[in-house]
Each structure stands twice: as structure tokens, then as C-alpha cells.
Amino acid sequence: MNGKSVMECVDAAHAVIEQHRDEIAQLDQAIGDGDHVFNLLRGLEALIELRPQIEGLEFQPALSLSASKLLSTIGGSSGPLLASLLMGMAKTPAPELNSSSLAAMFKSGVAMMAARGKAGVGEKTMLDVLIPVSETFEELTSTHVSSDQLLSAIKTRAEDGMLATREMIATKGRASFLGERAVGHIDPGARSSQLIITAICDLVAGRHESRASDALEYAGRGA
Amino acid sequence: MKKFINTPATYLMDSLNGFAAAHADLVTLHLEPLVLTRRERQSKVALISGGGSGHEPLHAGFIGHGMLDAACPGQVFTSPTPDQMIAAAELVDTGAGVLFIVKNYSGDKMNFEMAAEMLSTSNATVIINDDVAVENSSFTTGRRGVAGTVIVEKIVGALAETGANLEDCRLMAEHVNSRLASMGVALKSCIVPAAGTPTFNLPDDEIEIGVGIHGEPGRRRSPMASASSIVAELLGAILADLKPEAGVEVLLLVNGLGATPVSELYLLFNDARCQLEQRGLRVSRSLVGNYTTALEMAGASITLCLLSKELTALWDAPVHTAALRWGV
Incomplete structure (x- = not known):
């Protein structure tokens, strides 16, 4: 794995967010201010413009460069949060790259994001997807499951976490101003995180299933 | 759009x-x-x-x-x-x-x-x-x-x-x-250029009390009402928070959210000033206009600041900016 693998993930993330642009915008207009998906796309597009530099680096330096670029491009809450995730991953000691060192990197990246956002599970944010996913990732890499089983467990955990935000009251971010009025709506950050994780799992598994059919379904349920 | x-x-x-x-x-x-x-x-x-x-x-x-x-x-x-x-x-x-x-x-x-x-x-x-x-x-x-x-x-x-x-x-x-408290009200949503559609939909005969400056929902939706009763609700929340003593001097800011005519802002100011004086507060400084907007949202916010001699003197001090200019 190297900077090329990082860019493959960026391309997969960009494609899936572009595909679900309207759905995420609708979720965000319901409980936020509608800018999440545009900020995310602006950040991913900035990384795509930086392709030659990122691809020329080893894995962790590529994550580090991506983190700085996201921090100076996105703004809002997503900028510092996503930059913290990638920076935390880049800074985790990893003598060799394998699934357990990747799981450790992801875990400390998510911890750094949670520290920056001062949030945890149950607050109707992207951490409701990322924390459970990091737990499953770590648990299963220490057992002897196949890579297919691992990827499918991660996707399930991400989807469960995303769906669980629907019944939550937000205590962080702009949706927190709504109190009870945010209940019944899926968090847009949780949805975008779940989409990106699923897209990366599919990339790793070499499967490129189209999940377009889910889009309107979730937007409809959220409304 | x-x-x-x-x-x-x-x-x-x-x-x-x-x-x-x-x-x-x-x-x-x-x-x-x-x-x-x-x-x-x-x-x-x-x-x-x-x-x-x-x-x-x-x-x-x-x-x-x-x-x-x-x-x-x-x-x-x-x-x-x-x-x-x-x-x-x-x-x-x-x-x-x-x-x-x-x-x-x-x-x-x-x-x-x-x-x-x-x-x-x-x-x-x-x-x-x-x-x-x-x-x-x-x-x-x-x-x-x-x-x-x-x-x-x-x-x-x-x-x-x-x-x-x-x-x-x-x-x-x-x-x-x-010493500050504010509350806003929206009559109509704004449109974020990248989104191209209104951030929220408000029926013609309803208003959003307590709206945020990004179109975040506020305390409640209520039927359109007279300016003086809307002002009374905003001031009620502001005064409940500030709990000013009678006789205190205040700065009253009536701020437009983008699409409300300045004449309506002055009308709101008039109602707000009268209601404050009835409660024994003296509006000794004022500011009326579009100072903190939310794109083309129709609506306004009211802000009160409890003054003191020191704060009044600093407020009166010369300022020379694009949007505020006096004493120079």
C-alpha cells in the first residue's frame, strides 16, 4: 500500500458522494444547514487535484499530506474532523502495513477525531459510524476471519450505526440546536461516512456494486 | 433560484x-x-x-x-x-x-x-x-x-x-x-447558492420564531402575527435571559436578515423601543439596519446590550469601517 492506494480510496469516496449528492444535501437541510455534501466534495476534489504528489508518497506520508489539504480546503466541522482522522492514522507507528496495523491506525485516527469534536457514540454524528467500525475492524483482525467476512462485517456495522442516528437527539453540531426536532432524521455526516466506508470496502473486495437504489430510500425515510 | x-x-x-x-x-x-x-x-x-x-x-x-x-x-x-x-x-x-x-x-x-x-x-x-x-x-x-x-x-x-x-x-x-441577548424571526427562507433550493419551507402565513442566521429552525413555528406581538415575544425571551434592573440604559439593535425592507426594521424598532420603555428600560443607544444577514432571508433579529458608562463611551468612540462609520 502506498499513495496510489490512498488515491484509489479518494476516487471511490468521490464517486459515491457525487452519486448521493442530492440525498445527503436533503438530509442536511432537514437538520443542518445544507453545506456538508458540498464541503466534502470540495475536499475530495482538492485531493484529486493533488494526485501526482499524493501518489508519489508512501502510505502514511500520503495520508498526512491529504490531512493538511483537507484542513485548508474544507472548513466547517468536517475539515478539522476529517483532517484529524487522517492525521491520527498517519501518526500511528506502523512498522509494516497489514490488516492489524491498519486497524490500529484507523482506531487512533477515530480517537483523534473524537477528541477534536469532543463527541462519542450516541450524539448523532459521523462518529456513530466510525467508532463502531473501528471496533469491529480491530476485533476481527485479531481473529481468523476471511477478508470477505471482515469487509462484510464492517459494512453491516457502518450501516447499523448510520441508521441508529435516526432516533437520536443531537448534542453536537448544528443539529443540536433542534433538540427533539432532529429525531426522525438520519445524520448527514453519518450517512456520508457510511457511504465512504462501504465504497472502500467494495473497492478492497474488488466489488463495485452500485448502491444507487438506496439513495432515495434513505432520504424518503428521513423526511 | x-x-x-x-x-x-x-x-x-x-x-x-x-x-x-x-x-x-x-x-x-x-x-x-x-x-x-x-x-x-x-x-x-x-x-x-x-x-x-x-x-x-x-x-x-x-x-x-x-x-x-x-x-x-x-x-x-x-x-x-x-x-x-x-x-x-x-x-x-x-x-x-x-x-x-x-x-x-x-x-x-x-x-x-x-x-x-x-x-x-x-x-x-x-x-x-x-x-x-x-x-x-x-x-x-x-x-x-x-x-x-x-x-x-x-x-x-x-x-x-x-x-x-x-x-x-x-x-x-x-x-x-x-450583557447581550438576541433573538430572530424569519418570514421566508434563504437559498444557499450551491444548494439552489430554499433551506426550509415556510408556508405563506407562518413565521419561524427563534430562527438562526443559517436558517436553522428556532423555537417554534407560529401563525403570522402583528409586528408588536412578534416584538413582544422576542423581547420576552431576551428580557427573561438578561433580567435587567429597572432604569438601566440599553443599546437596542434591530438587525435585518437580508430581504426585509429598512422601513419595516424601523417599524420593529419603534415597537421594541416603546415596549422597553413601558418596562422601565431606557433605550439610550440604537442601531437599525442589515448588519448580520442570512443571504436573502426575510426576517429580523432584536439584540439588547445592557450598557454602563464605560460601554456607552466605547460604543460612541470613533469608528471607520465599510458598514459602521461615525465620529470621524
């Missing part, structure tokens, strides 16, 4: 270029990262603010003598980034330190926090949270920062001009924030 734009992607730069050219005597526009600085430099504590765009004239319209030294504009309704804040601090710091004036939103706080961590010059931050529509609690992000920010920037800006040090400026900002 009907707006004066060329493309949504160039909206911000096209507008900032116009602002910088129209006020070239007051501000300088820096690119990459995007920062506006005060043209005339002076040895004093530097005041820097910033936030999402779409609230004009906040913040760049308040750069100049007696107010801000720099402003960092983000994308529409999106916090600016730490590199903008660091560049702004490096451009305007004269050795006396910088005070970041930040509205209480998660994104603004996180980006300013990261900038402060990375900055080598001495700096302090004050968080403004004057919107009483949102209940404060340790379990939420808390009250939003809205139009009262203008009053903080004016009063602390005047103090900084006197040569006060960074800590005194920070304390004054906290002090003013503790």
Missing part, C-alpha cells in the same frame, strides 16, 4: 473582489489563503474575526479604525480554515497579540482552536453566544452567536484603540457577551 450570480462556484470570490475594490481605502484582500486586512496598521492588540460567508456586512464590513484588523471569510455558511486564521494573525499582529472573536458554532470553534494551537504569536479567543432562542446546556453545542457579535466587535475594537492589552480586550469581550 433567482440571484445575481455568475456561477455558484465563483459567487464568493466575485463578491469579495467587489467588496475589496469598493473599499480599497479601508481593506486589502489577500489570496491563498483568503484574508481581508485593515489597510492602516497601528501598534495595538489585533482583533480578528471570521466565519461563513452570507452574513455580510459581517465580518469584513467591520474592518477598519475602531473595530477589526482582519476577517477570514469561509464559504457560504461554512467556517473558514485554520490556515486563513494563521495568515491573518501573522499579517496583523504588531507584537501586542491577537484576539480571535468567534461565533459559537462547532465548525468555527474547531477551526479557530486548531489555528490557535498552531500559532506562535500570543493569542486569545472569545466565543460569542448571544442567541437566546437556543437553550444552553452542557449537553449541547449551546447558544449560537448572532448579531450581538457586531456590538462585541465595536466595543472591544474601541478598547483596543486605547492601547489596552490582550487580556483586558479578552475580558471586555467576555463582559459584553454576558
Whole structure:
């Protein structure tokens, strides 16, 4: 794995967010201010413009460069949060790259994001997807499951976490101003995180299933 | 969507270029990262603010003598980034330190926090949270920062001009924030250019009481009512929060959210002033106009600031910016 693998993930993330642009915008207009998906796309597009530099680096330096670029491009809450995730991953000691060192990197990246956002599970944010996913990732890499089983467990955990935000009251971010009025709506950050994780799992598994059919379904349920 | 734009992607730069050219005597526009600085430099504590765009004239319209030294504009309704804040601090710091004036939103706080961590010059931050529509609690992000920010920037800006040090400026900002309360009402939604559709839908005969400056829902929706009863509801919430003693002097700001005629703002001011005087408060200073907007949202907010001799003198001190100008 190297900077090329990082860019493959960026391309997969960009494609899936572009595909679900309207759905995420609708979720965000319901409980936020509608800018999440545009900020995310602006950040991913900035990384795509930086392709030659990122691809020329080893894995962790590529994550580090991506983190700085996201921090100076996105703004809002997503900028510092996503930059913290990638920076935390880049800074985790990893003598060799394998699934357990990747799981450790992801875990400390998510911890750094949670520290920056001062949030945890149950607050109707992207951490409701990322924390459970990091737990499953770590648990299963220490057992002897196949890579297919691992990827499918991660996707399930991400989807469960995303769906669980629907019944939550937000205590962080702009949706927190709504109190009870945010209940019944899926968090847009949780949805975008779940989409990106699923897209990366599919990339790793070499499967490129189209999940377009889910889009309107979730937007409809959220409304 | 009907707006004066060329493309949504160039909206911000096209507008900032116009602002910088129209006020070239007051501000300088820096690119990459995007920062506006005060043209005339002076040895004093530097005041820097910033936030999402779409609230004009906040913040760049308040750069100049007696107010801000720099402003960092983000994308529409999106916090600016730490590199903008660091560049702004490096451009305007004269050795006396910088005070970041930040509205209480998660994104603004996180980006300013990261900038402060990375900055080598001495700096302090004050968080403004004057919107009483949102209940404060340790379990939420808390009250939003809205139009009262203008009053903080004016009063602390005047103090900084006197040569006060960074800590005194920070304390004054906290002090003013503790004597401020605001609440808004929307008659019609705004449209974020990149989204192209209204942020919320409000039926023709309903209003959103307690709306935020990004179109966040407020306390409740209610049927359209007379100006004086809307004013009574906003003032009720504001006074319940400030609990002023009878006879105290106040600054009354009636702020337009973008699409409400100035004549209606004065009408609201008239109702608000009469109701305050009936309650034994004296409106000794006033400000009416579009100072903290939410794109083309129709609506207004009311802000009260409890004055003292010191605060009144700082409010009256000369100011020379694009959007506020007196005593010069």
C-alpha cells in the first residue's frame, strides 16, 4: 500500500458522494444547514487535484499530506474532523502495513477525531459510524476471519450505526440546536461516512456494486 | 433560484473582489489563503474575526479604525480554515497579540482552536453566544452567536484603540457577551447558492420564531402575527435571559436578515423601543439596519446590550469601517 492506494480510496469516496449528492444535501437541510455534501466534495476534489504528489508518497506520508489539504480546503466541522482522522492514522507507528496495523491506525485516527469534536457514540454524528467500525475492524483482525467476512462485517456495522442516528437527539453540531426536532432524521455526516466506508470496502473486495437504489430510500425515510 | 450570480462556484470570490475594490481605502484582500486586512496598521492588540460567508456586512464590513484588523471569510455558511486564521494573525499582529472573536458554532470553534494551537504569536479567543432562542446546556453545542457579535466587535475594537492589552480586550469581550441577548424571526427562507433550493419551507402565513442566521429552525413555528406581538415575544425571551434592573440604559439593535425592507426594521424598532420603555428600560443607544444577514432571508433579529458608562463611551468612540462609520 502506498499513495496510489490512498488515491484509489479518494476516487471511490468521490464517486459515491457525487452519486448521493442530492440525498445527503436533503438530509442536511432537514437538520443542518445544507453545506456538508458540498464541503466534502470540495475536499475530495482538492485531493484529486493533488494526485501526482499524493501518489508519489508512501502510505502514511500520503495520508498526512491529504490531512493538511483537507484542513485548508474544507472548513466547517468536517475539515478539522476529517483532517484529524487522517492525521491520527498517519501518526500511528506502523512498522509494516497489514490488516492489524491498519486497524490500529484507523482506531487512533477515530480517537483523534473524537477528541477534536469532543463527541462519542450516541450524539448523532459521523462518529456513530466510525467508532463502531473501528471496533469491529480491530476485533476481527485479531481473529481468523476471511477478508470477505471482515469487509462484510464492517459494512453491516457502518450501516447499523448510520441508521441508529435516526432516533437520536443531537448534542453536537448544528443539529443540536433542534433538540427533539432532529429525531426522525438520519445524520448527514453519518450517512456520508457510511457511504465512504462501504465504497472502500467494495473497492478492497474488488466489488463495485452500485448502491444507487438506496439513495432515495434513505432520504424518503428521513423526511 | 433567482440571484445575481455568475456561477455558484465563483459567487464568493466575485463578491469579495467587489467588496475589496469598493473599499480599497479601508481593506486589502489577500489570496491563498483568503484574508481581508485593515489597510492602516497601528501598534495595538489585533482583533480578528471570521466565519461563513452570507452574513455580510459581517465580518469584513467591520474592518477598519475602531473595530477589526482582519476577517477570514469561509464559504457560504461554512467556517473558514485554520490556515486563513494563521495568515491573518501573522499579517496583523504588531507584537501586542491577537484576539480571535468567534461565533459559537462547532465548525468555527474547531477551526479557530486548531489555528490557535498552531500559532506562535500570543493569542486569545472569545466565543460569542448571544442567541437566546437556543437553550444552553452542557449537553449541547449551546447558544449560537448572532448579531450581538457586531456590538462585541465595536466595543472591544474601541478598547483596543486605547492601547489596552490582550487580556483586558479578552475580558471586555467576555463582559459584553454576558450583557447581550438576541433573538430572530424569519418570514421566508434563504437559498444557499450551491444548494439552489430554499433551506426550509415556510408556508405563506407562518413565521419561524427563534430562527438562526443559517436558517436553522428556532423555537417554534407560529401563525403570522402583528409586528408588536412578534416584538413582544422576542423581547420576552431576551428580557427573561438578561433580567435587567429597572432604569438601566440599553443599546437596542434591530438587525435585518437580508430581504426585509429598512422601513419595516424601523417599524420593529419603534415597537421594541416603546415596549422597553413601558418596562422601565431606557433605550439610550440604537442601531437599525442589515448588519448580520442570512443571504436573502426575510426576517429580523432584536439584540439588547445592557450598557454602563464605560460601554456607552466605547460604543460612541470613533469608528471607520465599510458598514459602521461615525465620529470621524
